[in-house]
Amino acid sequence: MMLYQKSDSSEEIMNMNMEYEQRKTFRKDRCSRQTGMNVILGVCVIVFMMTFVIFLHQQRKFSMLESWMNSHSSNLTSVKPDLQKAEVQEKSKVETLMTNLASSLSSIMSKQEESLQKLERQDASHTEMKNLMVGLSSAVSALTSKLNEAVGNQDQKQTETKKLLDSLSSSVTSLLSDQQNKQHNFESLSSSLRDVKSSVSDLTSSFSSLSSQLSVTMQNVSQTDVKSLMNSLSSAVSALTAQLNDAVKKQDQKQSETERSLESLKSSLQTDQQNKQHNFESLSSSLRDLKSSVSDLTSSVASLSSQLSVMLQQDVKSLMNSLNFTVSALTSTLNDAVKKQDQKQTETERSLDTLKSSVQSDQQNKQRDLESLKSSISDLKSSVSDLTSSVASLSSKQQTSEERVMNALKEMITNMCTKTTDVSVAKCKPGWILYKSSCFLFSSDELNWTEARDYCKAQDALLLKIQEDDKEWAFLNNHTIPTSYWVGLTDQTTGQWRWVDDTPYIMNKERWNPGQPDDWKAHGLGEEGEDCAQITYSGKLNDNHCSVKMKFICRVQF
Ligand SMILES: *[C@@H]1O[C@H](CO)[C@@H](O)[C@H](O)[C@H]1NC(C)=O
Ligand SMILES: *[C@@H]1O[C@H](CO)[C@@H](O)[C@H](O)[C@H]1NC(C)=O
Ligand SMILES: *[C@@H]1O[C@H](CO)[C@@H](O)[C@H](O)[C@H]1NC(C)=O
Ligand SMILES: *[C@@H]1O[C@H](CO)[C@@H](O)[C@H](O)[C@H]1NC(C)=O
Ligand SMILES: *[C@@H]1O[C@H](CO)[C@@H](O)[C@H](O)[C@H]1NC(C)=O
Numbered sequence: 198m199m200l201y202q203k204s205d206s207s208e209e210i211m212n213m214n215m216e217y218e219q220r221k222t223f224r225k226d227r228c229s230r231q232t233g234m235n236v237i238l239g240v241c242v243i244v245f246m247m248t249f250v251i252f253l254h255q256q257r258k259f260s261m262l263e264s265w266m267n268s269h270s271s272n273l274t275s276v277k278p279d280l281q282k283a284e285v286q287e288k289s290k291v292e293t294l295m296t297n298l299a300s301s302l303s304s305i306m307s308k309q310e311e312s313l314q315k316l317e318r319q320d321a322s323h324t325e326m327k328n329l330m331v332g333l334s335s336a337v338s339a340l341t342s343k344l345n346e347a348v349g350n351q352d353q354k355q356t357e358t359k360k361l362l363d364s365l366s367s368s369v370t371s372l373l374s375d376q377q378n379k380q381h382n383f384e385s386l387s388s389s390l391r392d393v394k395s396s397v398s399d400l401t402s403s404f405s406s407l408s409s410q411l412s413v414t415m416q417n418v419s420q421t422d423v424k425s426l427m428n429s430l431s432s433a434v435s436a437l438t439a440q441l442n443d444a445v446k447k448q449d450q451k452q453s454e455t456e457r458s459l460e461s462l463k464s465s466l467q468t469d470q471q472n473k474q475h476n477f478e479s480l481s482s483s484l485r486d487l488k489s490s491v492s493d494l495t496s497s498v499a500s501l502s503s504q505l506s507v508m509l510q511q512d513v514k515s516l517m518n519s520l521n522f523t524v525s526a527l528t529s530t531l532n533d534a535v536k537k538q539d540q541k542q543t544e545t546e547r548s549l550d551t552l553k554s555s556v557q558s559d560q561q562n563k564q565r566d567l568e569s570l571k572s573s574i575s576d577l578k579s580s581v582s583d584l585t586s587s588v589a590s591l592s593s594k595q596q597t598s599e600e601r602v603m604n605a606l607k608e609m610i611t612n613m614c615t616k617t618t619d620v621s622v623a624k625c626k627p628g629w630i631l632y633k634s635s636c637f638l639f640s641s642d643e644l645n646w647t648e649a650r651d652y653c654k655a656q657d658a659l660l661l662k663i664q665e666d667d668k669e670w671a672f673l674n675n676h677t678i679p680t681s682y683w684v685g686l687t688d689q690t691t692g693q694w695r696w697v698d699d700t701p702y703i704m705n706k707e708r709w710n711p712g713q714p715d716d717w718k719a720h721g722l723g724e725e726g727e728d729c730a731q732i733t734y735s736g737k738l739n740d741n742h743c744s745v746k747m748k749f750i751c752r753v754q755f
Contacts, residue, residue: 238313245309252302259295265359298343624755626656632672637661638751639676646729649683649749650697660685661750662696663708670708673750674736683749684738686730688714694730714740 266288625636636658644652650660661684663670685697694702694714710733716726720742727740731747741747 241309241313245306248302248305252299255295255298259291262291301343625753629753630676632669634755636753637673637676639682640748640750643746643748644683645746646683646687646743646749650685653685653697653749653751656751656753658751658753660697661752662686662698662700665703665705673732677732677750678736679734681734681747682732683747684730684732685752686738687728687743688740689728689743708738710735710737710739713738716740 625631629636629638631637638653638656638658640649640652642652646660653660661673661682663673663684663686686694686702687697688694694704696702714727714730716728717740718726720727722742722744725742727742729741729743730738731741732750733739
């Protein structure tokens, strides 16, 4: 229309054009504002979806972790409560992290909703929206990085916990198998002790049958034969005794080894150690009982052999009875030891449960100890069963003929004698000399009498106590002449001559130098006379001043 009115005034047309231009600009402005709004809305929706997806992912992870934790919770209950606590802490940490995240997410969501409302109202200016968007995007990126970090932390923690649990379960299974081994060892040990016990009771019964048969047959055996046989029997029994002593020594050694390894465990196992030490002490005391009953056996056999030289048949019978009694005492002591061992086994099993986490290396040492203990006990067992079987064969043979009895006795004695020589090699400490059933130390150091006595005592020996045995006296002279040695004889305390173990000395003037002891006082060494005894260079006894330093003789008797 405006074009058709060209002929009208150009001013009017110009005005109309201007109006048209103004309207066009106004429309263009509105268009661009709506597009900006749509972009902002799109961005918001994308951000919201991203956040939602991340939140879903996090929740899934958390539920996976929870189910994994549940699957391990049964195993966890069996391990130390410390670890359980640690895990609970870990769990609660993760949970608080998750709740923080959830709350920050919800705050972000509420912020978004606010901004959406703002946009819908279209009140906010362009710049305000721009600022809002920038803030929103920075908040979202901070949130994203926080979420990533949290996810990373969580994964790390999860793998750490997994590793910890794996190592725990493997150590628990190895401990279980170790414990089973130990139990097995203890069972075999106690069964072998039971074997020893039964073979000792066999021995007892064979001895009693032997003694009853001897009382019948002794009439036909010449006295000298019996005497020599009894002597041999006594040496055979002393060989058995020595073997038992060895076993006891091994046991003692083992005890001290175990005590040492227990020492290394001290820090973590103090209460357990006290129990163990107590057990071992009772074991060693029962072994000491065993030792003493064995030495009783020896002494009763020795007295048997010495009294046989003036023997009557009734005496043999009664001596056999006392032998029988000693053997049964030995049996009961072994029974006690077995019982104590059984008790100890159950106690050890209980304490093993508390030991679980720290005992693995120590247990290997213990197992070695137990095995050597077991082998020494089986040695003992076999030697006792040898003795039993030889006594049994002896008694069966006796029933048919007296000659066979004598042969069997001789056979048994040679058996025992070879055993004795085998055992003897290890009996004396290096530097000590074996004679009969004693070890002698002829010292090279020179000490005064008191120091010499104390030295021997520290070696579990006695300063020499001399027996009324001419062969032993010859043996001593063979080693002393031409040197002087202190012996364990003094009248220092009582005025009467006594041995160091406080037994009385019966004067035998033949063994003293002529005119000795004389308690000579002109030696210039002190006010008192001569109160301590020596073997002089000539192989005779003499009293001397106790402060003189000279060589000395220690003795250990089995
Ligand atoms: C839990 O311990 C049992 C045996 O005690 C084992 O078979 C199982 O695999 C363990 N579970 C895990 C998750 O380690
Ligand atoms: C040996 O001792 C047991 C019990 O101590 C006794 O029953 C048995 O009769 C004794 N045997 C002999 C031969 O004395
Ligand atoms: C053993 O002695 C008894 C009587 O003392 C006698 O009757 C018996 O014949 C003797 N036996 C032998 C094998 O000498
Ligand atoms: C003492 O020595 C002599 C000769 O060296 C020897 O024949 C004798 O058997 C020895 N006696 C003892 C008891 O050792
Ligand atoms: C032996 O020697 C020790 C240490 O030198 C001393 O204390 C002690 O009195 C001495 N004994 C005698 C009896 O002289």
